[in-house]
Amino acid sequence: MIETERLQKTGQETATQRCIDPGCGARFELNERLYVCPSCGGLLDVALEAYADLDPQELQAVWTSRLASFDPRDRSGVWRYRELLPFAAGAPIVTLAEGNTPLYDAPVSAAYCGLDALTLKHQGCNPTGSFKDTGMTTAVTQALILGARTVVCASTGNTAASLAAYAARAKLQCAILVPRGQISHAKLAQSLDYGAAVLELDGNFDDAMRVIRELAEDESIYLVNSINPFRIEGQKTVAAELLHQRAWRVPDHVVMPGGNLGNSSALGKGFKELKDLGLIDRLPRLSVVQAEGAAPFASLFGSESDVLTPIEHPQTLATAIKIGAPVSWKKALRAVLESGGSVLSVSEQEIADAKAIIGRDGVGCEPASATTVAGIKRLVASGVIGSDDDVVAVLTGHILKDTDYAINYHQEKLYTHDRALDKIKEERRLAGTYSNPPARVKATKTAILDGLRRHEQEHSGDFKKEHVSDLD
Numbered sequence: 001m002i003e004t005e006r007l008q009k010t011g012q013e014t015a016t017q018r019c020i021d022p023g024c025g026a027r028f029e030l031n032e033r034l035y036v037c038p039s040c041g042g043l044l045d046v047a048l049e050a051y052a053d054l055d056p057q058e059l060q061a062v063w064t065s066r067l068a069s070f071d072p073r074d075r076s077g078v079w080r081y082r083e084l085l086p087f088a089a090g091a092p093i094v095t096l097a098e099g100n101t102p103l104y105d106a107p108v109s110a111a112y113c114g115l116d117a118l119t120l121k122h123q124g125c126n127p128t129g130s131f132k133d134t135g136m137t138t139a140v141t142q143a144l145i146l147g148a149r150t151v152v153c154a155s156t157g158n159t160a161a162s163l164a165a166y167a168a169r170a171k172l173q174c175a176i177l178v179p180r181g182q183i184s185h186a187k188l189a190q191s192l193d194y195g196a197a198v199l200e201l202d203g204n205f206d207d208a209m210r211v212i213r214e215l216a217e218d219e220s221i222y223l224v225n226s227i228n229p230f231r232i233e234g235q236k237t238v239a240a241e242l243l244h245q246r247a248w249r250v251p252d253h254v255v256m257p258g259g260n261l262g263n264s265s266a267l268g269k270g271f272k273e274l275k276d277l278g279l280i281d282r283l284p285r286l287s288v289v290q291a292e293g294a295a296p297f298a299s300l301f302g303s304e305s306d307v308l309t310p311i312e313h314p315q316t317l318a319t320a321i322k323i324g325a326p327v328s329w330k331k332a333l334r335a336v337l338e339s340g341g342s343v344l345s346v347s348e349q350e351i352a353d354a355k356a357i358i359g360r361d362g363v364g365c366e367p368a369s370a371t372t373v374a375g376i377k378r379l380v381a382s383g384v385i386g387s388d389d390d391v392v393a394v395l396t397g398h399i400l401k402d403t404d405y406a407i408n409y410h411q412e413k414l415y416t417h418d419r420a421l422d423k424i425k426e427e428r429r430l431a432g433t434y435s436n437p438p439a440r441v442k443a444t445k446t447a448i449l450d451g452l453r454r455h456e457q458e459h460s461g462d463f464k465k466e467h468v469s470d471l472d
């Protein structure tokens, strides 16, 4: 185990929870069980004041040396960066070796977007298949420190699966509240297998979020949605891991999906703290992409208003981000503005096509994650991102999280729920622009060879020619 006890101790002792509202700024001890500021209702940040005392070169060297260690804390891509975290050296860490997610170059997706190159940071390669694990390890550790008996969350599926797993590791009771019939089967299956009490609610995610906040007023119950600042602390370490993997070369742009807006808040905080520490000298521009039917943050960004207007009936097939009243919008807005990034929305068709393109890089992700490539394509077309810029897209969930969506796309059976237009079913059908449907063949060698030839012919004219010919 490689330690910087001196540094970690200093940070831990001076850390507080602080209200992000500039007019308030109230401070609270780390061991107070809070979700919002008791004085003004604002969101809370964990503030580690001793950052300035940490030596950047010393930190980089310690973090690199931990890559060769087998200590569970060093094996975790979150706890490896523990000098950035508000936990004492002896904290009862609950870990599943989260983080450590790969960076992939993605030439097909890059060409599709009009970029020379594109890097994918695949957070879907976490233990439960989504980025949530990087925040759940710290939130459930904090639950143990606070002596909570029950951990709870509202979820569109991934937070639920992640919490269920970490609660099982920590031997805590776990209750998850999900909108009935609106989360993918894979995510539901995970939560059931990990032993959580799965409560299906008639209503949407925003309704679930409202009820769960009432439930968490009970002292023995600990809420671990991303409103919880200890979730954000874990998720912010992705900024450190990403830069560490890139030898501390700062990308020009980091692009990610936005739902409840915890993850963009977390990455923004991570990059900012690394800059304050002197590990990097500039921030990457952080851009957030939403699905058109669930894009209150994009609407706010494109308006004169400084207050987010919730959407009552959000709609998108990217169920992970089907959210109309994102809790962390103020933190996310701060992160986007500080970094000079932008917020935009993309259509269901754009998401579906981008997802198929990412698949052709041999990577694959769930629909919400594909908003990134769809968004980058738009940002390149509008000149916000230059074709030779250094761009990282954060893929948030694994392709196996939503196989129904993928199969329906490839069989051209993907239908949107466009309430506003009340279209007939056929008009709501998305085009399978890059579809690759299975073919039925007889069990003979000739039939199979014929099938292969047909597949080659049918796909010879698709995006490969259009987008990739100049890569060869």
Ligand code: F0G
Pocket: 130, 154, 155, 156, 157, 158, 159, 160, 226, 257, 258, 259, 260, 261, 262, 263, 264, 320, 321, 366, 368, 369, 396, 397
């Ligand atoms: N991508 C995936 C795969 C997600 O599951 C989520 C959120 C997001 C992106 C958006 O991240 O909310 O931090 O802006 N899923 C939550 C859940 C809401 O309950 O699993 P965000």
